[in-house]
Amino acid sequence: MTDIFVNLPTSDLDRAKAFYTALGASLKPEFTDDNAACVVWDEHIYFMVLTREFFSTFTDKQVADPATTALVSTAFSRTSREEVDRVVEAGLAAGGSEPREVQDYGFMYSRDLDDPDGNSLSFLYMDPVAAEQGPEAYLAEQGQQA
Incomplete structure (x- = not known):
């Protein structure tokens, strides 16, 4: 491991x-x-x-300021859309900020959260069918096209 x-x-x-x-x-x-x-x-x-x-x-490199420079965004999956909302709302209440609008693609729902220093986090929920078989399989199951 x-x-x-x-x-x-x-x-x-x-x-x-x-x-x-x-x-x-x-x-x-x-x-x-x-x-x-x-x-x-x-x-x-x-x-x-x-x-x-x-x-x-x-x-030995200069340490970037995460408030103005994005180097990495670390993403965490959650078990539901509600769990995504819960953790982001907790982060906002604790001094974080939400730099972008919610991203809702049907098969995937994500929200970004910057910590108080500006380090970027993402929290996302992906439908299990899409996570295992890809977004096309999810859309086909929903009767939609990619």
Whole structure:
């Protein structure tokens, strides 16, 4: 099994911890201190939210400002449209912002959420038929054409 660690810079570590725990993640205290917080999404997916200063010690490149520069958008699937809405609404209440309108393609429903630093997240629900067989199969089942 592979564990995934996504490193994100933050200008306010306490604010970032509050934001991600409001989305339903937890913190791993053994890897959380004044420089970093280990945000646990599930048993194999973690965010290491690092102060910008500490983040810069892991690279010789300039650290981009996520408020103005998009480098990556991390997407999480959810079990329903309602779950997508619930997690995004929790993120908005915790200081996040929604940079785009809802994307509803029938077979896939997604919403984007920027954390308070501007790091991009997406939450999506995909119909099980479309997820397994592709959007064309879902549309055919609905009597539609691609």
